Amino acid sequence: MKLNIALLAGDGIGPEVIDQAVKVSDAIAKKFNHEINWKPALTGAAAIDAVGEPYPDETHEICASSDAVLFGAIGHPRFDNDPSAKVRPEQGLLKMRKKLGLFANVRPTFTFPSLLDKSPLKRERIEGTDLVFLRELTGGIYFGEKGRRDEGETAFDNCVYTREEVKRLAKKGFELAMTRGKKLCCVDKANVLETSRLWRETVQAMEKDYPEVEVSYEFVDAVAMRLVQWPNSYDVLITENLFGDILTDEASVISGSMGLMPSASLGADIGLFEPIHGSYPQATGLNIANPMATVLSAAMMFENFGLQEEGKAIRNAVNKALNEGIVTEDLADGGKSYGTKEVGDWLAENV
Numbered sequence: 001m002k003l004n005i006a007l008l009a010g011d012g013i014g015p016e017v018i019d020q021a022v023k024v025s026d027a028i029a030k031k032f033n034h035e036i037n038w039k040p041a042l043t044g045a046a047a048i049d050a051v052g053e054p055y056p057d058e059t060h061e062i063c064a065s066s067d068a069v070l071f072g073a074i075g076h077p078r079f080d081n082d083p084s085a086k087v088r089p090e091q092g093l094l095k096m097r098k099k100l101g102l103f104a105n106v107r108p109t110f111t112f113p114s115l116l117d118k119s120p121l122k123r124e125r126i127e128g129t130d131l132v133f134l135r136e137l138t139g140g141i142y143f144g145e146k147g148r149r150d151e152g153e154t155a156f157d158n159c160v161y162t163r164e165e166v167k168r169l170a171k172k173g174f175e176l177a178m179t180r181g182k183k184l185c186c187v188d189k190a191n192v193l194e195t196s197r198l199w200r201e202t203v204q205a206m207e208k209d210y211p212e213v214e215v216s217y218e219f220v221d222a223v224a225m226r227l228v229q230w231p232n233s234y235d236v237l238i239t240e241n242l243f244g245d246i247l248t249d250e251a252s253v254i255s256g257s258m259g260l261m262p263s264a265s266l267g268a269d270i271g272l273f274e275p276i277h278g279s280y281p282q283a284t285g286l287n288i289a290n291p292m293a294t295v296l297s298a299a300m301m302f303e304n305f306g307l308q309e310e311g312k313a314i315r316n317a318v319n320k321a322l323n324e325g326i327v328t329e330d331l332a333d334g335g336k337s338y339g340t341k342e343v344g345d346w347l348a349e350n351v
């Protein structure tokens, strides 16, 4: 297969973890006889510095004309610490997701046998966890009207959802549940929010089309608790943009590290494959960031092309690295750790 992949490294640890994912993907391409044409493009603070905006038209053209986008991370403390900045790195990621029509963000959470005893959560609570969040990605409070009034003394962010937006995400959730444990949890705040009541009503109306799927409706505050209490009781969870953002960072504690959490943003023909973590500014240039989330995002990319064996080879190599202790410091428990690059080299040699 010939693959054109847009490569958006971004900021902070982005370039370091992207380098490892490229190395591993190239090793897979060599092994399985594929050809990958990487097309680097600017995004985030790096793009603001170069051309004044975080998702330049040129980057969009490169992404839109590629088969997929592999993304590192964006964000920089100089923007985080300046609430008045009008142009921000994060706007680039949001614009890209919106312009590419990527409304469904697939965020799996699973455990790795060798990490079960390293989690702050007890083994018996997390063992067997295999759940997937489907986070709505191009609507809700992230994209509603926002602003200030009363001479800046009042601020607002509107949360808006249309029935159609809920339906298309829920449809993906039902379909995904049918291929897995046939359980779907709709996570909302329908006891308070009108948008959540639209979510609940829409999902309830779809239940009859999927009689085999057992559907539950849970409030987001209770899910935040049950997620760490009984994570292995969940299968597929569908939720709106902001709730999904928060709950999936929480879920990283079940797996063992933010540096292990991959994702796929889907909807249109092109998929965006992005770790869920950010630019981890404190680690920039130190060769300590865990590259596995980005490497596993590349595995999701291969799988999305229908290349299951390729994805599996990457997953097996990651598992083997974890079993053999070839890990960055976030997973070393104070013991021996390896650098970002060394872990990437090892994975590329072992796929």
Ligand SMILES: NC(=O)c1ccc[n+]([C@@H]2O[C@H](COP(=O)([O-])OP(=O)(O)OC[C@H]3O[C@@H](n4cnc5c(N)ncnc54)[C@H](O)[C@@H]3O)[C@@H](O)[C@H]2O)c1
Residues within 6 Å of the ligand: 013, 017, 072, 073, 074, 075, 076, 077, 080, 090, 093, 257, 258, 259, 274, 275, 276, 277, 278, 279, 280, 281, 288, 289, 290, 291, 293, 330
């Ligand atoms: N998709 C993205 O690009 C994305 C996602 C989240 C945050 N951000 C941006 O990143 C910047 C930093 O945000 P933050 O500190 O809240 O979140 P972060 O995800 O960058 O880091 C939070 C913590 O998670 C851990 N961590 C994250 N990535 C890791 C990795 N690869 N290996 C090991 N540990 C890792 C570290 O302990 C770190 O302190 C901000 O500018 C924010 O807007 C970007």
Ligand SMILES: CC(C)[C@H](C(=O)O)[C@@H](O)C(=O)O
Residues within 6 Å of the ligand: 075, 090, 093, 094, 245, 276, 278
């Ligand atoms: C950086 C930010 C815009 C982004 C989000 O909130 O979607 C991030 O936190 C994520 O989870 O990918």
Ligand SMILES: [Mg+2]
Residues within 6 Å of the ligand: 245, 246, 249, 276
């Ligand atoms: Mg997030």
